[in-house]
Amino acid sequence: MHARQDDNPRDAKRARVDFKLGGAARQNARISEQDAGMTEYVHPGWEPVQGIIKQRYADFLVHEIALGNEVLHVRSLAPPVGGTLWRRWVQDGAPGAGNVNVQEEEAALEVKCAAKEAELAATEQWTALQPYFGGDTQALEQLACGTGSASIMSVGIPDKADRAKVHQLIRSLSKSTLASEATTTEDGVAAILVQRMPPSRSRARLDPTSEAHTAPPYIHFTLQKTNRDSQEALLWLARFLRVDGRGRGANLFSVAGTKDKRAITVQRVAFQRGQKTLDDLWRAVNHIDLPVSSAAHTKERRTVKFATSTRAERGLRIAHLAYADRPLQLGMLAGNQFTIALRNVCWADKPLCDDRAKLCASLRERAFLIERDGYINYFGMQRFGTGAVATHAVGIAILRGDFQAALALILSPHEADSVHDGDEQGAPPNVVAVRKAKQAYAEARYGDAYDLFPKTCVAERAVLNKMRSKHWLPTDSLGAFQNIPRTLRLMYVHAYQSYLWNSMVSERVRRFGALHCVAGDLVATSDGHIVLDESNAQQYGIEQAVMPMPGSDVHLPSQSWLASMYTALLDRDGLTPASLSASRQAEYRLKGAHRAIIQKPRGVSVDLIPYTDADAPLVQTDEETLLPDVPAPVPAPLDAPFLALQLTFQLPPSSYATILLRELLHTDTSAHVQAALTKNSADQHS
Incomplete structure (x- = not known):
């Protein structure tokens, strides 16, 4: 089937019937790893291990690695050194103010000396203000220092000359941080209101x-x-x-x-x-x-x-x-460091097995082998969505030019919308709202559907916002689809590109394994990409092997099995190689690229942590280590009923930590699978 434009749109129901997903995804179940093209492992013989990923969001820590290979951390909660807020921080004796580095100590000393000099110089002026503020100017001094209340009012000052004197003293003492203005007391006597001046009003600007x-x-x-x-x-x-x-x-x-x-x-x-x-x-x-x-x-x-x-x-x-002097740009990083706690770790087929020694030894060995041999560099499940229809299925419709079908996939009811808990009474509120919204769309009640969709459903609400307009025509499927934010629209076609890549890599590993290069592999060298043959396949490491991401700028080697498989995958989804670059909308024309087949993490470390409470934190964030009243996690006894695996490692950009965990555990990392594991986990019922 060749790419076509949606010139003669049919009704949504007809589009749902006619649109075939081929091998890309199923509409009657939540998407699994197999649906996303992930079927193989570097070490396929490992016994599956169950471990819950992101049971708590605090179980998943990510620290960016800067271009100079510095792992970024929040090392201080202090305000910018030497500024007004820094002075307040030092003067208030805030937590951490006594534990500063050399540069900060010098700045703090300057602050204290300057404050002392200012205090001596201002003594007479503060004394002169006392009669106008009830004999006590402490609240006014706190206001000037940025502490205490945000405003203070003087006593009644009937004499105009005295009021002018007070205005002048406040200007002199506050260094443009306070503003004074005329007001009256409850008795109607003229007075002065002093307020802290917000930054936008500061004379320094x-x-x-x-x-x-x-x-x-x-x-x-x-x-x-x-x-x-x-x-x-x-x-x-x-x-x-x-x-x-x-x-x-x-x-x-x-x-x-x-x-x-x-x-x-x-x-x-x-x-x-x-x-x-x-x-x-x-x-x-x-x-x-x-x-x-x-x-x-x-x-x-x-x-x-x-x-x-x-x-x-x-x-x-x-x-x-x-x-x-410059902003940041995407890609200006060396990678990310992950610290991940997997909860309720146990053998998948023997959850009640108490042989922890064997399990711990196996996990440590696996971590060592993953660091040595790497893992398959699949695009993770984040690329393919968590809804009833995979994002790459929508991408197929876009590449076909069938925007009516794309809208139907996004908005129409599907069986998987109701797989959660059966009836509405037990389903989460958002799930119920989505069901009702999709039903309203099916009944052409676009305004009601827009109101019913949760605000997190960005694509659905964007389409319906267009469709509910009195100026929208039912034949304008493209116009409605284009109302989706551009980054989200492109996500659909890139997801299909990722699906193709995953599928081709799975076939390559199924045929030849994942430990060595073979004839027909494409490798990246300093001189470009070359196709290996029997004479040079052993000269390159598997970490140099790349798989093309299909697009107009990428040419598959004709002598390789890749070209025929690529064409077969596209044909199964009603597409041709030309379809990927033939869209009338230039933004949907895929260029292509190359991606490493195997990714090797750095700095892998493993720690097994016994625990008792499923809600107790297992790792500390940077902020928590610096806050004075947040205690460090208390270790549980070695015979605690549950076991967690804490894993730390570093990956380059565009690599998925969850895919490394997939290799480690040999279990599905899909969101719905992890949600089911969490719900049924023993530590949730203890």
């Missing part, structure tokens, strides 16, 4: 020689995010900074690589700052001087000491801020 104007255009900082995907985290940062106009604030941020959502991750971020300073960014993200809670009666404000003593707002902790 009008000074062309100030830091806001002269510093480099970007701020780089380290971000620890908790249980949020990268885009969501950046949107929250934009909201904190009040630069989120029309939802585009995330565009001011750049990263070297996206990180897992269900995890705690640490990475470097760049912010195009405008006139915002290091202090502005730290202040906004940590909500300094804002109420500690949303309760109407709350008067307590978030101080620097409070922010460095409690968990971060919205699970977003920033540290190590510095100005920079």
Whole structure:
């Protein structure tokens, strides 16, 4: 079947009947690893081991590795050194203020000396203000230092000259950090209200020689995010900074690589700052001087000491801020370091077996062999979605030019939408909402369907937002589909490309194993890619072997079995090699690339941890190690009823940690399989 454009769209029901998924996926069950083309292992004879991946998001830690091979960590919760917030941090004796490095100690000493000099010089001025603030200016001094309440009112000052004197003293003492304005007491007597001046009103911003104007255009900082995907985290940062106009604030941020959502991750971020300073960014993200809670009666404000003593707002902790001349770009990293705790580890077919010694020895040996021999570098299940229809199935429809079918796959009800718990009473709220939304779509109630879909269903809501418009025509399937955000649209076709790659690699390993190069393999060399033959196959290591990712820029060796298999896979899905680059929409024309068949991790270490409580943390985050009131995990006795495996290793960019775990355990890493393991795990019923 050749690529065609959706010129004569049929109704959604007809499209669902006519559209065939071939070998790519099934519509009546949650997608499995086999559906995504993953069938082989480097060491196929290992006995399956059960271990729950991401039972808690805190069981999965990711630390970005910078280009200089530095593993990024949050090593201090302190504000930017030498700034106003730093002074408040030192003066307040906040946790960590007494444990600073040499540079920070020098800055702290300067702060203390400057504070002492200012204190002596200002004594007379503070004394002069006392009569106008009830004889006690301590609250006013705290206000000027950025602590205490955000405003204070004087007693009644009927004399105009006295009021002018107070305004002048406040300007002199506060160094543009306070603003004073006229007000009246409850008795109607003239008075003065003194407020802490927000950064945007500071007079320093009008000074062309100030830091806001002269510093480099970007701020780089380290971000620890908790249980949020990268885009969501950046949107929250934009909201904190009040630069989120029309939802585009995330565009001011750049990263070297996206990180897992269900995890705690640490990475470097760049912010195009405008006139915002290091202090502005730290202040906004940590909500300094804002109420500690949303309760109407709350008067307590978030101080620097409070922010460095409690968990971060919205699970977003920033540290190590510095100005920079350039943003970050995707790929500007050496890889990622993973620290993963797998819970309730046991033999898959013998969950009640108490032979821990054998299990532990086996896992340690497996980790050693994976570091030595590597694992198959499959694209992970994240590429293929967790819904009723795999993302690469939608990709097939796009490459066929059948956008009516693509919409039907995304929006129409499927059997797998109801496999969770049978009836609505036992199903999660989001599952029920999706069922109802898809039913509304099937009945052409597009507005109702839009309202019913949870906000996390980005693609569905984007399509329905177009379809519910009075200007949309039912024949405009392409227009409705194109309303999906571009990155998500491209994800569908890239998922199919990944499926093809996985399938071809599985066939290569099934035929020849995964330990050595063979004739017909393609290897990457300093001079380009070459096809091996019998004379040189033994000269190259398996880590040099690559598999083409199909596209217009990649040519498969005609003398290899790859070309015929590639054509057969496409034919099974109603496509031809030309289909991958023939779309009328240029963004769906696949270019292709090459990807290593085998990936070898670095720095693999294994630790077996007995535990009793399924909810107790097994690993500590960077933030937790620095907070004063967060204790370290308490080791359980060696005979504790459950066993966890803590695994640490490093991978280069675009490699999937879950695929390494797949090789280690020899069990399915699909989200629905892991959810079932969690639900039925013995540590959930103890």
